[in-house]
Amino acid sequence: MDNISISAASGMRARMESLELLANNLANVETSGYKADKEFYSLYTSLDATSDPGTGEIATLPVIENHWTDAAQGELRNTTNPFDFAIDGDGLFSVQTARGIRYTRNGSFKILPSGALAASDGSPVRALGGGQIVLQPNIPVDVLPDGTVRQGLQTVGQMEVVSFDRNAINKEGSSFYMAAPNAKSKPASGAIMQGKLEQSNVGTAESAVRLVAIMRQFEMLQKAAGIGNDLNKQAIEQVARVVS
Amino acid sequence: MIRALYSAASGMSAQQLNIDNISNNLANANTTGYKTRRAQFQDLLYQNIIAPGSASGQSTVVPAGLQLGLGTRTASNEIIFSQGNFASTSNPLDLVIEGRGFFQIKQSSGTTAYTRAGNFQLDATGNIVDANGNQLIPQITLPPTAQSIHIAGDGTVSYTLTGQIQAQTAGQITLANFQNPAGLSSVGSSLYVPTDASGDAIIGTAGGTEGLGTLQQGYIEQSNVSVVDEFINLITAQRAYEANSKVVKAADDMYQQANNLTK
Numbered sequence: 001m002d003n004i005s006i007s008a009a010s011g012m013r014a015r016m017e018s019l020e021l022l023a024n025n026l027a028n029v030e031t032s033g034y035k036a037d038k039e040f041y042s043l044y045t046s047l048d049a050t051s052d053p054g055t056g057e058i059a060t061l062p063v064i065e066n067h068w069t070d071a072a073q074g075e076l077r078n079t080t081n082p083f084d085f086a087i088d089g090d091g092l093f094s095v096q097t098a099r100g101i102r103y104t105r106n107g108s109f110k111i112l113p114s115g116a117l118a119a120s121d122g123s124p125v126r127a128l129g130g131g132q133i134v135l136q137p138n139i140p141v142d143v144l145p146d147g148t149v150r151q152g153l154q155t156v157g158q159m160e161v162v163s164f165d166r167n168a169i170n171k172e173g174s175s176f177y178m179a180a181p182n183a184k185s186k187p188a189s190g191a192i193m194q195g196k197l198e199q200s201n202v203g204t205a206e207s208a209v210r211l212v213a214i215m216r217q218f219e220m221l222q223k224a225a226g227i228g229n230d231l232n233k234q235a236i237e238q239v240a241r242v243v244s
Numbered sequence: 245m246i247r248a249l250y251s252a253a254s255g256m257s258a259q260q261l262n263i264d265n266i267s268n269n270l271a272n273a274n275t276t277g278y279k280t281r282r283a284q285f286q287d288l289l290y291q292n293i294i295a296p297g298s299a300s301g302q303s304t305v306v307p308a309g310l311q312l313g314l315g316t317r318t319a320s321n322e323i324i325f326s327q328g329n330f331a332s333t334s335n336p337l338d339l340v341i342e343g344r345g346f347f348q349i350k351q352s353s354g355t356t357a358y359t360r361a362g363n364f365q366l367d368a369t370g371n372i373v374d375a376n377g378n379q380l381i382p383q384i385t386l387p388p389t390a391q392s393i394h395i396a397g398d399g400t401v402s403y404t405l406t407g408q409i410q411a412q413t414a415g416q417i418t419l420a421n422f423q424n425p426a427g428l429s430s431v432g433s434s435l436y437v438p439t440d441a442s443g444d445a446i447i448g449t450a451g452g453t454e455g456l457g458t459l460q461q462g463y464i465e466q467s468n469v470s471v472v473d474e475f476i477n478l479i480t481a482q483r484a485y486e487a488n489s490k491v492v493k494a495a496d497d498m499y500q501q502a503n504n505l506t507k
């Protein structure tokens with residue numbers, strides 16, 4: 001293939017991946033604590049492609065090199081449920097799953113039959129420094145902004161809320177994040193709000209604009225690939241025509 | 245590309261379920277003792293296109309990688325046990341629990357179910373029964389000649405007989421609670437049954453130190469459905485459904501154009 005077609009095809013593939021990210025964001029527009037994924041486009045330069053023997057120019061192709069998760073605060077919605085928690089500001093709740101410690105912004109917690117506070121999949125919420133937060137039935141629970149859980153003014157435990165560098169955590173699904181093996185956590189500055197849930201931070205209007213942009217760019221690239229195709233066709237049919 | 249189609253489809257089906265849930269809440273906005281349910285969603289698995297931390301050169305690694313999510317799923321629709329409003333009635337057997345407890349009801353099958361709906365009545369033999377005729381536990385029987393029935397905050401049921409001044413005690417209503425009320429299973433007719441997630445019932449007296457709440461006679465607890473909130477949820481669910489359907493259309497269009505490349 002010639003350069004136009006290769007570049008255009010690479011661009012089309014990148015737009016398809018953009019659409020996949022956007023589709024996942026929009027599917028999770030109602031998922032509590034969900035953070036939108038966005039893409040970085042970058043220019044791909046392979047070692048083989050570094051120098052064109054004719055001009056010495058470097059061939060570059062647009063690809064989605066990586067994505068970034070927009071950590072912007074989602075809106076806090078009042079739920080009146082005393083076991084719904086939202087973090088206003090920076091931080092992640094720590095949860096002890098069977099696979100190890102995971103982190104989440106989805107504070108829709110429940111009580112296990114044992115009385116322990118747990119995430120929606122039943123994994124217990126970690127207390128500061130490890131352990132669980134076990135509640136007594138029938139006594140109202142109140143939680144202070146620093147994550148201290150109290151029942152009838154008696155402190156039962158403190159939720160572990162930590163913060164990571166943006167690149168140190170990855171999404172695992174089921175609203176959980178996984179930290180890189182050597183990632184260092186630091187204490188978070190966000191405030192815990194009881195009776196509230198953080199909405200997903202996917203902007204529907206912004207997503208609609210991006211959807212149109214992706215489609216139009218795809219269309220342009222398809223035209224470009226078509227032009228490349230036409231050029232090739234003419235080259236084959238006309239330039240190389242053997243006059244009889 | 246197919247990923248985008250399926251992600252959007254998962255979003256559409258999640259919103260459909262959300263609307264089913266909202267419509268059931270709205271349908272029960274006037275049901276005594278009904279507790280609203282709220283759908284909860286989670287993101288699905290992520291597919292690693294470029295694994296985070298993989299080498300991008302001899303000495304550099306990709307800092308964040310490229311992960312594509314595969315849509316959403318409904319995690320649960322949990323029951324929100326906040327207190328409903330109280331409406332005054334003139335029926336002496338209408339009760340509300342000001343607190344976290346549940347009434348115990350003996351179902352026709354003999355098993356115990358739990359309810360917040362306190363619109364009780366008397367059956368032909370004078371037993372206190374719920375709106376479906378199921379007996380209240382513990383069984384409390386009032387004689388046909390009972391006058392001025394009084395139910396105290398701690399659940400003691402007393403009455404006077406015609407021509408007598410001395411009040412007679414018929415029994416005491418006890419209440420139940422659960423470690424995790426959100427884990428109860430709804431069985432219809434405003435009844436809940438315990439599950440492994442809710443734990444076993446903890447029985448106690450009303451107004452006691454267990455915090456089960458006190459009883460108020462002559463009131464019923466209305467549902468805790470907030471019609472305004474439900475309408476807002478309905479609008480956002482509908483818009484989210486629409487946005488996801490637009491993605492399906494966009495993915496389809498792009499697919500078509502890709503197919504048209506070799507026209």
